[in-house]
Amino acid sequence: MSGATLSTERPAVSANDDLKALIRTIPDFPKPGIMFRDITTLLLDAEGFAACIERMAAAVNGPIDLVAGIEARGFLFAAALAAPLNAGVLLIRKDGKLPGATIAEDYALEYGTDRIAMHADACAPGARVLLVDDLIATGGTARAAVRLLRKAGAIVSQVQFVVDLPELGGADALREDGLEVTSLVAFEGH
C-alpha cells in the first residue's frame, strides 16, 4: 500500500516574482500612507521589460486590432505590446491634450472628478480593442476607459495590467462588468 508522501519540494515560486522584484516601492508618495509601486525600475531593466511584454502578449485572448493605452505610464506598455500583436496603438489621454475632435468620459477621484478623452475617429465601430495600463487600484480610470472605448463602438473584452492592487477592488469591479482582467503581479496594501 502506498501511503501519501510529503513533498520535500519548496513551494513553486510565482512565475512573475522576477518582475515583481524589479518594481520599486516608495512609501508615502505622493502623500502619506500611499505605497507607490514604481514601474520605472522595471522599465530600466532590458530583460525584465522584454519579459513583461512577452508575458502580457502570451496572455492576450483572441485577435485584436488595437491596443489602447492610458496616459501616461500605460502608453509605454501599450506601445510595446502592440508590435508583437501586430496591432495599432490608441491613446487615451487626460482631457485637453488631443488635437482632433474627441469624446470624453468623467470618473470619480478620491476628491472630485477627472476626465479622459480619445479621438472620436480613433477606432472603427466593431474594432477589437485590448485595454492596457501599468496599474489598477480603485479601477476608476480603467472603467472610464472601457466606457469611453465602448462609446466609440469598440469591442472591449479584456483589460491587462502589469500591477494589481487587489485590496482596492478595481480588478474585481472590472470582472463584475464582465471583462476578462489579467495582471502580472499583485501587491497587498495601497
Ligand SMILES: O=P(O)(O)OC[C@H]1O[C@H](OP(=O)(O)OP(=O)(O)O)[C@H](O)[C@@H]1O
Ligand atoms: O485604478 P485607479 O484608482 O483609477 O488608479 C490607477 C491609475 O492611476 C495611475 O495613473 P495616474 O493618474 O497617476 O497617471 P500617470 O500614469 O500619468 O502617472 C495609474 O497609471 C493608473 O492609470
Ligand SMILES: Nc1ncnc2[nH]cnc12
Ligand atoms: N499605489 C500606487 N502606486 C503607483 N501608482 C498608483 N496609482 C494609483 N495608486 C498607485
